[in-house]
Amino acid sequence: MAAVFSHGDLRLYLLSLLDESPRHGYDLMQALSDRTGGTYTPSAGTVYPRLAKLEEEGLVTKTVEGRKTVYEITDAGRAEVAARAGELDGIQAGLADSVRLIADEVRGSVREAMRSLRADLAAAAKEERRSAPATPADDVRTRSREQLHRADAIVNGFRARVRADLRTHVARGGELSSAVIDELETALDDASGAIVRAIRG
Template sequence: MTPVFSHGDLRLYLLNLLDEGPRHGYDIMQALSDRTGGTYTPSAGTVYPRLAKLEEEGLVTKSVDGRKTVYEITPAGHAEVTARAGDLEGIEASLTDSVRLIADEVRGSVREAMRSLRADLAAASREEQSSATPPPASDDPRVSSREQVHRADAAVSEFRAKIRSDLRSHVARGGELAAATIDDLTSELDRLSRDLIRTLRG
């Protein structure tokens, strides 16, 4: 997946966030997520070592406020942010491009997954129709309909379990999950629901 920050850019971006005012670690991670539209949510293992390095360089200080550790930029850190204003503009521009590319990649993956799901459902339907034997004339159609409802329940449950597993595995591996991705998924599911309703109503 397209990286959000190039090498060294995150360091300067953290300084820039602290130049806006003191922040605790979680607030910094949340700010990074907010400013990338949710496509980049760094882990504590990414942010805190960089903050410690900035502290070693004398660019930030930290203090304890209750249970929280608050980081604050030093005059030396502010001077670096000011001196590298041009670099920050470039980072902001690259960040916008990276976020757009990531969103496009994830939306493409969701669309491909939905196409695959529709193809699998269509193939299963064709296979069922070709292998099914006509029920005896005396069979109650309501019994057959209830059987199909059970099949539909099983298919929906399997799909739900697979999507949950894939999403959780993606996030657990450090992947980002944008709101636009879930919006696309919801839209596709709504569309499938509408198609099914139209089919049922004939």
């Protein structure tokens, strides 16, 4: 928690979430995970004691709706949120930095994977050209089909790794911005061009 929220910040942030709308406990935990890009997923043991403290201080009230307990901010709670708006701006900026760091890591991973793939393909093509003896056309086609299967395995493996990384990131509540996907598309276009150049020699 310390890596995302400083002392007392979580209490204030919970209050600000309730200032947006009444919420039940699980909704608050999910909102915290979403707002922090998956960098912080609080437990019930972290959230509920703070909600109880806010209720004790008269800043929130709770009502039971079926099997859910819904928390709602009071006028006193709204007054505290308004009075501490500057602190909330600082907290929001910190959370935005956390999300940007995750996006940067995703972009870096994609770039590194594409650089590695381009280097491997270029080296393989160069080695093939240097070491392949003169053979009949049928032997060339046979070797080419073997290398095509190898290329398929490399591309499919890369696709599976990137897809798994992206899905895991989103499943953990992380943000996946259009800029990240644009970066992925550009990197794949660059790799495609490098492959075509390597094939044509």
